[in-house]
Amino acid sequence: MIRLSKKGLLPLMCLSLLGFGMSKPSEESTYVIVTGGARGSLAPCGCTKPMTGGLKRMANMVRELKSRYNGAIWIDAGDITNAPGRQSELKVETYAQVMGELGVDVYAITPSERALGEGIILSMKSLAKGIPLDPTERDSVSVKGLKIAVDIPGLPHSEADIIISRDPNHRDLNATTIFPSGGAAQANGTLVSPGEALRGLVLLRFLGGELKESRAIPLEPRVADDAQATRAYNSYLNRLNAERLAEKVLRTDKGRFAGSSSCTKCHPTAAKVHFKSAHSHAIETLKSVKHDNDPDCISCHSVGFEAKGGYSPLQPKKFAEVGCESCHGASADHAAKPKQFKLQKVGEKKCLSCHTTRTSPAFNFVKNWTKIKHR
Ligand code: HEC
Ligand code: HEC
Ligand code: HEC
Ligand code: HEC
Numbered sequence: 001m002i003r004l005s006k007k008g009l010l011p012l013m014c015l016s017l018l019g020f021g022m023s024k025p026s027e028e029s030t031y032v033i034v035t036g037g038a039r040g041s042l043a044p045c046g047c048t049k050p051m052t053g054g055l056k057r058m059a060n061m062v063r064e065l066k067s068r069y070n071g072a073i074w075i076d077a078g079d080i081t082n083a084p085g086r087q088s089e090l091k092v093e094t095y096a097q098v099m100g101e102l103g104v105d106v107y108a109i110t111p112s113e114r115a116l117g118e119g120i121i122l123s124m125k126s127l128a129k130g131i132p133l134d135p136t137e138r139d140s141v142s143v144k145g146l147k148i149a150v151d152i153p154g155l156p157h158s159e160a161d162i163i164i165s166r167d168p169n170h171r172d173l174n175a176t177t178i179f180p181s182g183g184a185a186q187a188n189g190t191l192v193s194p195g196e197a198l199r200g201l202v203l204l205r206f207l208g209g210e211l212k213e214s215r216a217i218p219l220e221p222r223v224a225d226d227a228q229a230t231r232a233y234n235s236y237l238n239r240l241n242a243e244r245l246a247e248k249v250l251r252t253d254k255g256r257f258a259g260s261s262s263c264t265k266c267h268p269t270a271a272k273v274h275f276k277s278a279h280s281h282a283i284e285t286l287k288s289v290k291h292d293n294d295p296d297c298i299s300c301h302s303v304g305f306e307a308k309g310g311y312s313p314l315q316p317k318k319f320a321e322v323g324c325e326s327c328h329g330a331s332a333d334h335a336a337k338p339k340q341f342k343l344q345k346v347g348e349k350k351c352l353s354c355h356t357t358r359t360s361p362a363f364n365f366v367k368n369w370t371k372i373k374h375r
Contacts, residue, residue: 031069036077047359053199059229077159078110096127104130108160166209255307255330270374283320
């Protein structure tokens with residue numbers, strides 16, 4: 001058996017074994033690789049295994065496809081981020097750096113990136129090096145006999161539609177449109193778009209300006225991480241730390257937290273169950289994967305990150321878990337005067353705020369509650 005997850009190398013001949021091989025590279029054909037739709041998730045969080053997607057695998061796959069299909073055109077459909085703020089700026093720069101290092105040909109600038117301001121767009125352009133398409137400036141370009149255009153959808157978080165048609169410059173009725181999220185179509189068949197959170201990419205083969213073949217290629221764990229993209233991603237993590245972004249998160253004044261250990265004396269049974277559970281070391285878990293200073297991760301892995309009284313990276317030992325109060329709510333008042341300050345009932349809905357379809361797809365309330373039941 002050929003191991004594909006070995007660092008660095010994905011043997012070319014394995015492409016077909018993986019189920020995304022196209023017919024043999026053909027001289028006359030033009031191959032197009034479409035990526036996009038990271039939506040703020042440059043790497044799978046790893047909350048559950050296996051998870052598809054991520055910039056590191058994407059880079060490896062693009063590199064392999066470009067070398068297999070010599071001269072393949074790489075188009076990125078944008079929508080790199082999912083929120084305003086400094087962390088998103090760092091994500092855009094990291095993504096653009098990888099596009100530049102691997103040689104993106106054309107990339108869309110979508111409202112997600114625009115929203116971060118002109119400075120970041122400039123930085124993105126200098127890092128990515130390829131041809132930016134943005135309807136406010138230029139919405140199409142001709143590459144290797146194909147006209148590539150973008151349509152930016154009105155929605156704030158969506159990749160660009162990519163329209164590929166025959167040169168010369170007119171909007172071909174037979175154009176292939178790659179729609180964001182959830183499939184694309186044209187006369188020649190249905191395509192699957194790269195989709196949300198970089199979980200895959202799309203490979204197309206054109207002949208004489210017409211789409212002949214298309215494949216959606218999921219970025220599964222067996223696709224190894226690209227070494228160069230890994231370096232870019234690690235320096236992104238270092239920048240999160242260096243800029244202390246987790247300390248700068250905006251927080252509410254609401255919520256007085258007591259900490260799980262203050263509940264023990266009155267609720268020994270609950271405490272016994274709790275401190276044995278995986279919840280009680282959730283920040284430790286983040287630390288082990290070097291994400292303990294990542295604002296994207298801390299909220300679900302700690303107590304009260306949204307409030308000034310909750311977890312803070314400045315005091316990383318306090319509230320460094322999914323604690324009693326992650327479920328029962330801030331309880332300092334209750335711990336002081338339990339009869340006067342009653343807590344609300346908690347149910348499945350609370351669990352689902354962290355155990356989402358992405359982070360915990362196998363979550364089943366009855367089964368999971370049994371594991372941590374404490375009453
Ligand atoms: C929406 C809430 C949420 C966010 C955000 C989140 N996690 Fe998690 N994480 C979870 C949940 C829930 C689990 C437990 C999943 C399960 O066992 O079903 C988990 C488990 C994990 C685990 C343990 C997996 C294992 O094999 O035991 C790791 C590692 C992890 N998360 C890393 C991260 C990182 C890194 C980030 C940020 C990039 C992150 N998480 C962001 C909710 C979240
Ligand atoms: C604040 C976010 C959050 C809430 C709310 C939450 N969890 Fe979790 N849960 C996590 C995280 C994060 C982990 C992974 C911890 C780790 O491994 O470090 C986890 C892990 C677990 C595990 C261990 C997984 C395993 O199989 O070992 C169980 C069981 C669990 N949660 C059940 C529940 C139940 C039931 C609820 C609701 C009553 C709930 N959780 C509410 C974040 C949360
Ligand atoms: C000084 C003792 C004491 C401490 C400390 C304490 N509790 Fe309680 N708790 C009680 C008592 C007594 C009740 C029962 C109240 C009643 O039935 O009137 C209770 C009830 C509860 C309930 C059931 C809902 C309710 O309000 O009746 C929850 C949940 C709870 N406590 C959680 C916590 C958590 C979480 C902490 C730690 C932050 C905590 N308690 C700290 C004494 C305490
Ligand atoms: C993962 C979420 C979660 C965590 C963590 C958690 N609880 Fe609970 N707790 C629940 C749920 C769900 C119930 C059952 C529904 C209810 O009574 O609200 C419950 C029930 C209780 C009850 C019984 C309430 C009653 O009416 O009988 C007490 C007391 C309690 N928890 C205290 C604690 C204490 C103390 C801790 C920490 C040592 C803790 N819980 C940690 C989710 C959690």
